[in-house]
Amino acid sequence: xSATGGRSxxxxxxxxxxxxxxxxxxxxxxxxxxxxYAGQSRETERILYIQSGTxxxxxxxDFDALWADVYWIRAxxxxxxxxxxxxxxxxxxxxxxxxxLTTTLDxxxxxxxxxxxxxxxxxxxxxxxxxxxxxxxxxxGIAAQPGKWxxxxxxxxxxxxxLRDFANAAxxxxxxxxxxxxxxxxxxxxxxxxxxxNDRATARALWSQIRQSEEEWLRKTAERSLAQLDALxxxxxxxxxxxxxxxxxxxxYSWEALVRRGVLRGIPLDPSGVPFEIAPADGAVxxxxxxKLFPMPDQVHxxxx
Amino acid sequence: MRVISAIAVSVFRESxxxxxxxxxxxxxxxxxxxxxxxxxxxxxxxxxIIKDLGLAATAIFGLFISIFIGIGLVSKExxxxxxxxLLSKPISRPQLILGKYAGLxxxxxxxxxxxxxxxxxxxxxxxxxxxxxxQTAWDAPGVDPALLKALFLIFVELxxxxxxxxxxxxxxxxxxxxxFTFGLYVVGHFNADLRxxxxxxxxxxxxxxxxxxxxxxxxxSAFDVKTAVVHGLSVxxxxxxxxxxxxxLYIAVLLVIATLIFSRRDFK
Numbered sequence: 001x002s003a004t005g006g007r008s009x010x011x012x013x014x015x016x017x018x019x020x021x022x023x024x025x026x027x028x029x030x031x032x033x034x035x036x037y038a039g040q041s042r043e044t045e046r047i048l049y050i051q052s053g054t055x056x057x058x059x060x061x062d063f064d065a066l067w068a069d070v071y072w073i074r075a076x077x078x079x080x081x082x083x084x085x086x087x088x089x090x091x092x093x094x095x096x097x098x099x100x101l102t103t104t105l106d107x108x109x110x111x112x113x114x115x116x117x118x119x120x121x122x123x124x125x126x127x128x129x130x131x132x133x134x135x136x137x138x139x140x141g142i143a144a145q146p147g148k149w150x151x152x153x154x155x156x157x158x159x160x161x162x163l164r165d166f167a168n169a170a171x172x173x174x175x176x177x178x179x180x181x182x183x184x185x186x187x188x189x190x191x192x193x194x195x196x197x198n199d200r201a202t203a204r205a206l207w208s209q210i211r212q213s214e215e216e217w218l219r220k221t222a223e224r225s226l227a228q229l230d231a232l233x234x235x236x237x238x239x240x241x242x243x244x245x246x247x248x249x250x251x252x253y254s255w256e257a258l259v260r261r262g263v264l265r266g267i268p269l270d271p272s273g274v275p276f277e278i279a280p281a282d283g284a285v286x287x288x289x290x291x292k293l294f295p296m297p298d299q300v301h302x303x304x305x
Numbered sequence: 306m307r308v309i310s311a312i313a314v315s316v317f318r319e320s321x322x323x324x325x326x327x328x329x330x331x332x333x334x335x336x337x338x339x340x341x342x343x344x345x346x347x348x349x350x351x352x353x354i355i356k357d358l359g360l361a362a363t364a365i366f367g368l369f370i371s372i373f374i375g376i377g378l379v380s381k382e383x384x385x386x387x388x389x390x391l392l393s394k395p396i397s398r399p400q401l402i403l404g405k406y407a408g409l410x411x412x413x414x415x416x417x418x419x420x421x422x423x424x425x426x427x428x429x430x431x432x433x434x435x436x437x438x439x440q441t442a443w444d445a446p447g448v449d450p451a452l453l454k455a456l457f458l459i460f461v462e463l464x465x466x467x468x469x470x471x472x473x474x475x476x477x478x479x480x481x482x483x484x485f486t487f488g489l490y491v492v493g494h495f496n497a498d499l500r501x502x503x504x505x506x507x508x509x510x511x512x513x514x515x516x517x518x519x520x521x522x523x524x525x526s527a528f529d530v531k532t533a534v535v536h537g538l539s540v541x542x543x544x545x546x547x548x549x550x551x552x553x554l555y556i557a558v559l560l561v562i563a564t565l566i567f568s569r570r571d572f573k
Contacts, residue, residue, distance in 0.1 A: 061494045062525070065532045066361040069354045073346050108536040110444070111350060215442055216349055 051097060053104025060105060068106035075099050075112070079119055083126060092128035096120055099137060107144035111215060113137055117154040118221055121162040123295060131162040149179035153186065157206065160193055161225075161297070169193050185209060200229050203297075227271040228293050235285045238268055238276060242283040252280035308396055309404040316408020317415075320374060325412060326419075328366050333423050335362060340427050349439070352431055352447050353535055359424035360455055360531045366420070367413055367463040368490065374412070375470025376482035378405040379567065399564040402471065406560060409467050417460045424452070445537030454545055455534040461552040462528035466490060468559040469523070475567040493525030523555055 050056045060067040075098035082092050099116040103109055117138050121131035135158055141151040156172030159165045170193040177186035189209075192202045204226065211222035245263050247253050255267040255278055267275045274291040278284070287296050320326070339358055343351040379402070382388040391401060425448060432440065432447030445451065469489050473482035499522075502515030527548050530540045 058495070061491065062364055062529045062531070063361045065357045065535060069347075069350070069357050072350065072354075076346060106532055108444070108532060108538065213442070216439070 053101045057105055064105045068102045071098050071102040096133045113141035121158050131158045134158045149176045149182040152176035166193050204229050228296055231270045231287055231293050238285045253278050253283035308400045312404025313407035316405055317411045320412045329419050332362055332420055336427050356535045363420045364459045371463050371466040372470050372486050375467045376474045376479045378471055379474045380479045398568045402564045402567055406471055410464050413463050421456050451534045454540045455531045458528045461549050465552050465556055468556040472559045472563040475563045493523040496522050496524045497526045
């Protein structure tokens with residue numbers, strides 16, 4: 001190797017080393033900044049720079065659908081971050097504006113409307129508990145795609161499951177059933193909701209239909225809700241057992257005591273595999289706050305009222 | 306005709322020498338990388354997003370090629386002073402303009418064709434790896450021939466933008482030509498608003514002027530059928546034919562004016 005060649009090879013090695021050292025140092029500073037100023041970056045994550053869908057559509061020029069995808073991914077991350085994150089306060093305050101922007105940029109983004117319907121109306125901590133926003137979003141979907149029976153169906157569902165307004169739910173299910181391409185189970189569902197709205201059989205029928213969906217997240221939501229209904233049935237049975245074998249006054253209720261007395265064979269588990277809770281004072285049975293099924297839907301009765 | 310095709314081939318060769326087609330590698334990497342990551346982020350919307358991304362990237366990459374090469378087609382020859390050599394040969398100025406334009410259109414055609422193949426390859430892979438029941442939730446099939454309609458209109462739009470860039474480059478500096486072309490591209494996408502201007506303003510003359518501008522400026526939003534094809538909505542063949550016809554006529558107008566301006570230019 002000539003002297004010039006050797007010098008050039010040494011120069012290359014030195015340059016590569018310098019690049020590596022600078023890169024490692026930059027990454028180190030980045031990690032340190034993220035650790036020291038974690039709150040600051042979290043704040044900026046929750047800022048929505050463009051609030052108006054119309055303005056966003058104008059700015060997007062030819063690329064509104066791609067921009068809709070970006071907002072869609074942000075909506076998923078926002079929802080998932082708030083729902084699964086342990087440090088964040090579960091506020092979901094950007095969920096509606098993000099999905100609203102997504103659907104203004106791409107009015108045919110069916111899944112965004114349906115995702116919004118399910119998760120915007122879900123009560124805390126699983127969602128922001130805003131069925132009104134879910135209905136508004138679905139109404140926007142109907143305006144964009146008037147031929148889709150799924151949107152009136154979903155509005156009916158929000159009225160049924162989250163607002164407990166069975167008359168309105170039946171009205172929307174009926175409207176969905178009137179679409180030429182609507183499935184035939186919608187009409188009996190509308191009638192069932194009207195006559196026996198608040199019973200578990202109707203709820204189970206509705207969720208079982210939703211479970212048929214090809215969308216994985218919708219299927220999973222339906223499976224969780226069906227498990228919640230199973231848990232409600234189990235709670236009814238356990239409550240009956242506890243009532244049948246009351247504890248002497250002053251003795252706290254517990255599963256262990258019921259097992260010792262031979263009333264139960266073991267500590268009862270909910271469908272997600274977490275033990276049910278029993279209130280020591282009055283023996284009231286409930287789902288544990290550690291369970292994936294928590295919080296449970298209220299006031300769904302095992303028999304029609 | 307032979308002169309025009311010879312110039313076109315030389316423009317195409319030059320763009321290959323200038324590594325313009327390297328953008329295809331970036332495009333393929335972007336598309337394949339996205340298809341890998343999107344499944345984790347999009348709650349089952351990966352195929353829709355790949356289609357959106359593929360179509361948008363085709364349009365964006367093509368736009369950059371149209372503008373940044375289009376503005377240099379004539380001005381580069383003038384700056385390098387190679388225009389004297391060219392014009393001393395048996396080449397007329399209109400032939401030079403048309404040849405340069407055809408060369409860049411050829412480059413764009415190769416570019417869009419390779420991108421189309423890449424989009425379909427990624428979509429075919431995604432369709433192949435997705436279970437059939439999940440595919441029934443898609444608005445349109447994964448490997449959907451209707452995508453070609455959107456890609457075709459993107460190509461026509463790019464050829465129009467190339468004509469705009471070439472037109473500006475016949476009398477302006479490259480920097481100004483780029484600014485004018487990009488400005489016209491933006492205006493072209495807002496153009497449809499001018500059509501309904503009379504319902505917003507009271508002045509009749511303002512409304513007439515807006516209407517006139519609507520017809521004079523290129524109506525680029527008409528070339529955008531990306532959202533429709535991605536959601537499986539129909540794009541009638543008649544619409545495609547009329548929009549293509551509009552594009553071709555607009556290009557013809559620009560090329561004729563560019564030729565006229567270039568023919569009158571004095572290079573002494």
